[in-house]
Amino acid sequence: MTALPRIAYTIGDPSGIGPELATRVLSDPGNLAKAVVHLLASRAEVEHWSAELGVTVPVGDEPGPGHVVLVHTPHADEEVPRGTMSVAGGTRVLTDLLHALGMYKSGTVDAILFESLNKTALHLAGMHEQDELRWFAKELEYDGFTSELNFVPGLTTSRVTSHIGIKEVAENINARATRDAITLLNEAIKRNGVAEPRLAVCALNPHAGENGQFGCEEIDHIAPGIELAQKSGVSVEGPFPSDTIFIKARNGIYDGVVTMYHDQGQIAMKLMGFDQGVTVQGGLPVPICTPAHGTAYEIVGKGVAKVGPSQRAFNIACNLGLSSQGH
Structure with missing residues (x-):
């Protein structure tokens, strides 16, 4: 027993x-x-x-x-x-x-x-x-990587950055932090009972940067971080525009979403399940x-x-x- x-x-x-x-x-x-x-x-x-x-x-x-x-x-x-x-x-x-x-x-x-x-x-x-x-x-x-993990029924999120000003977000996004947020989310969802989590990663900029027209964080940092996580065996895709990815996640296509900053994920999560929301001090x-x-x-x-x-x-x-x- x-x-x-x-x-x-x-x-x-x-x-x-x-x-x-x-x-x-x-x-x-x-x-x-x-x-x-x-x-x-x-x-x-x-x-x-x-x-x-x-x-x-x-x-x-x-x-x-x-x-x-x-x-x-x-x-x-x-x-x-x-x-x-x-x-x-x-x-x-x-x-x-x-x-x-x-x-x-x-x-x-x-x-x-x-x-x-x-x-x-x-x-x-x-x-x-x-x-x-x-x-x-x-x-x-x-002193390892930490991130708040937010749970609503059927979906969990992690963050690359959290309680910092918006003007500081871009400078704190890099490939290693993106990979760490993905890996942390993957392990948390596994420990909560999902054997093979399906993950997505948000872009930072509108339209996922539109091939660099609206910013290069996706090209320079986020995509390389996703690739690092994929090489370690994590099932993860992205970066996706944040104004549409939560629709797919809500419909069950993904078990978890990695966001770039606090409100990018929290607004969506609280709209989907404020009365069921849980935070885990991840990492x-x-x-x-x-x-x-x-x-x-x-x-x-x-x-x-x-x-x-x-x-x-x-x-x-x-x-x-x-x-x-x-x-």
């Missing part, structure tokens, strides 16, 4: 909808049957969230299926303003994530799942990196998953937050956690 994946689950920003969503996911017996879950929260917090939602989250003393094990976090039970960005919220997020990373390093868990966070709160709480992916890489002392030695939406401060406590993205993030964390066992 395959061992169950061991998941470190954090509530994200306690001022947002994260506690509600984590509670809903963990009140489902089906979820607790397919993973060993370590929840970074106190018993009083779990009881409060469960009572508010009218559900039950089973809690046990030893790791195992059918219940969660609570992990002490220094900022549990602290009063945090609900429905608004706060330094306290950002501090709880960073502290919990540091503890979760420590659990991975010690071999206690196979994957990490965190609920939504607020980047401004993180920066106010002391995060100096441009985003959480770079922060994770620093804390893990990892790191530990699988780290989160729902793709934000903290949704405006609906905290109203009971209307949709659990779909958190449920899919949990499922993906389980799949990736299984494949990372024995790290």
Whole structure:
């Protein structure tokens, strides 16, 4: 019998909808049957969230299926303003994530799942990196290629560049980075259950540069990167104009698309599946998953937050956690 994946689950920003969503996911017996879950929260917090939602989250003393094990976090039970960005919220997020990373390093868990966070709160709480992916890489002392991977049902994307200004995008595209984004995407899709992924790569310029009339990045960097990936055995095609490739991907021709910058892929992905979107911190030695939406401060406590993205993030964390066992 395959061992169950061991998941470190954090509530994200306690001022947002994260506690509600984590509670809903963990009140489902089906979820607790397919993973060993370590929840970074106190018993009083779990009881409060469960009572508010009218559900039950089973809690046990030893790791195992059918219940969660609570992990002490220094900022549990602290009063945090609900429905608004706060330094306290950002501090709880960073502290919990540091503890979760420590659990991975010690071999206690196979994957990490965190609920939504607020980047401004993180920066106010002391995060100096441009985003959480770079922060994770620093804390893990990892200097390899990383990229956020975005999942909606049937399609996954990676990026050659991410959280940088548009004017900086072209100068950060090269053959090696393109190849690395392709390779990372290919491996992630395989680990999530697709044996032979079919990938496409976006162009940077309109009409894929029109043979150099609108830019030469496709000729000089993107196509050579695709060729490098093909030589290593990846099934990948392109570069294709980004205004049409997602139509083919939506129709099932491709399992994954490599984009050149953040919004080139995110706009398409959120139109196709905002209520099912999941982000994976790709390239790191530990699988780290989160729902793709934000903290949704405006609906905290109203009971209307949709659990779909958190449920899919949990499922993906389980799949990736299984494949990372024995790290």
